[in-house]
Amino acid sequence: MKLSTPTSTPFILRTENLERHQALSPLNIDLVRKEIPVTSRRAYFDNAGTGPPSINVLNAIHEYLTDWRDYGENWEEWLPMIIESRRLFGKMIGASLEEVASVPNVSSALTALASSVKYKPNGNIVISELNFPTNIYLWHLQKKHGRTNEVRLLRKDQNGTVPLEEWEKAIDDNTSIVSVDYVSWTNGCREKIREIAKIAHEHNAFVIADSFHGLGVFPINAKQDGVDALACGMYKWMQGPHGAAYLYTRSDRLSELDPNYIGWHGVEDSVVRRMSKQEDLFGKPFNIDIAEPALDATRFEGGSWGVVSIVGAKAALEYALKQDQQERYHRILKVTDHLIDGLKKKGRKILTPLQSERRSGIVVFEDEDPQATFNKLKSLNITVASRVKAIRASPHYYNTEEEIDKLLAAL
Ligand SMILES: Cc1ncc(COP(=O)(O)O)c(C=O)c1O
Numbered sequence: 001m002k003l004s005t006p007t008s009t010p011f012i013l014r015t016e017n018l019e020r021h022q023a024l025s026p027l028n029i030d031l032v033r034k035e036i037p038v039t040s041r042r043a044y045f046d047n048a049g050t051g052p053p054s055i056n057v058l059n060a061i062h063e064y065l066t067d068w069r070d071y072g073e074n075w076e077e078w079l080p081m082i083i084e085s086r087r088l089f090g091k092m093i094g095a096s097l098e099e100v101a102s103v104p105n106v107s108s109a110l111t112a113l114a115s116s117v118k119y120k121p122n123g124n125i126v127i128s129e130l131n132f133p134t135n136i137y138l139w140h141l142q143k144k145h146g147r148t149n150e151v152r153l154l155r156k157d158q159n160g161t162v163p164l165e166e167w168e169k170a171i172d173d174n175t176s177i178v179s180v181d182y183v184s185w186t187n188g189c190r191e192k193i194r195e196i197a198k199i200a201h202e203h204n205a206f207v208i209a210d211s212f213h214g215l216g217v218f219p220i221n222a223k224q225d226g227v228d229a230l231a232c233g234m235y236k237w238m239q240g241p242h243g244a245a246y247l248y249t250r251s252d253r254l255s256e257l258d259p260n261y262i263g264w265h266g267v268e269d270s271v272v273r274r275m276s277k278q279e280d281l282f283g284k285p286f287n288i289d290i291a292e293p294a295l296d297a298t299r300f301e302g303g304s305w306g307v308v309s310i311v312g313a314k315a316a317l318e319y320a321l322k323q324d325q326q327e328r329y330h331r332i333l334k335v336t337d338h339l340i341d342g343l344k345k346k347g348r349k350i351l352t353p354l355q356s357e358r359r360s361g362i363v364v365f366e367d368e369d370p371q372a373t374f375n376k377l378k379s380l381n382i383t384v385a386s387r388v389k390a391i392r393a394s395p396h397y398y399n400t401e402e403e404i405d406k407l408l409a410a411l
Pocket residue numbers: 104105106107108132134181183184185210212213233245
């Protein structure tokens with residue numbers, strides 16, 4: 001794609017205006033598919049790996065590159081754009097701007113929390129083996145470093161779920177943290193987040209949730225779900241670039257989070273704050289005699305942002321916010337139902353829990369030689385993910401039943 005020459009309107013303001021004037025309209029899948037270029041090339045079912053971008057995201061990144069080419073440093077435009085992306089993420093999960101930090105990835109968001117949460121003396125941490133490995137490794141290290149006595153790693157049952165009773169049994173008054181993924185990366189099981197959060201709060205534990213396979217798939221409201229912190233990246237179901245993620249922390253629990261590390265963007269007197277107060281960014285020295293964490297969630301923003309990624313993330317958020325998230329979820333269920341029916345007819349063993357309240361966008365089924373299947377499908381322009389003795393298919397709202405038929409026929 002060719003880069004355009006600079007225009008008189010700053011690119012950041014142009015995209016903001018777009019969002020304000022667009023109302024939610026019913027999904028027009030033919031139009032959506034025109035806006036997502038991968039759909040004209042392949043049947044793409046690896047949204048749980050990397051979501052393909054819409055044209056909006058690609059254009060926004062190209063405009064940023066043009067701006068960078070022509071102006072070099074341009075913080076006057078980049079900083080408001082970063083703030084705006086945080087606001088949009090907040091809108092996506094029902095949170096306020098002050099509750100959202102822009103971070104490079106989910107792992108760093110979880111690490112920031114692990115180094116800030118208050119640990120109960122002789123306490124325990126409750127997690128599930130359905131969590132992504134980061135959300136497990138991290139807690140083993142806290143035990144190694146003596147911040148927790150015990151890590152209670154819940155195992156899935158033969159149905160691929162961790163029943164609520166297991167959470168209930170594991171969480172007690174000594175539980176400091178309950179950390180859970182909205183949807184499991186490994187088998188697509190959707191967790192009962194609200195119920196888990198409720199149990200955790202009855203024992204005064206801090207609830208952390210990773211919504212990487214939830215956001216963009218079904219509507220999420222962090223407040224209604226009752227989680228104290230939520231981390232989410234942009235490069236999967238949100239169809240944004242790598243290198244941009246967000247960390248939500250509930251405002252009424254923020255004062256309990258006391259970071260063990262900090263960077264120049266995480267202090268109260270940061271350049272962003274100076275800009276918000278319309279002060280000169282570098283007009284006075286920074287006070288290096290103390291380190292005062294920001295009073296809002298930006299205390300978790302360390303060093304400089306990956307601006308190019310955040311530009312894409314902002315465009316991806318704008319794109320998703322134009323659509324009704326419930327309608328997207330209905331489409332995902334329709335398309336995955338079609339896949340599940342077809343797999344059953346073929347006698348394939350499905351490893352994803354199929355109860356309606358456990359469903360997500362991920363369908364995992366057994367396969368004797370997943371790498372060979374992956375390669376064969378790839379040669380037919382069908383993208384899935386190869387896993388341990390299994391194939392993971394993760395269709396999105398923009399996929400069609402015809403594409404699923406193509407996959408089933410190839411299998
Ligand atoms: C649920 C979940 N959380 C976190 C990650 C890793 O995120 P990041 O690379 O942004 O740290 C993944 C990656 O697949 C994931 O599936």
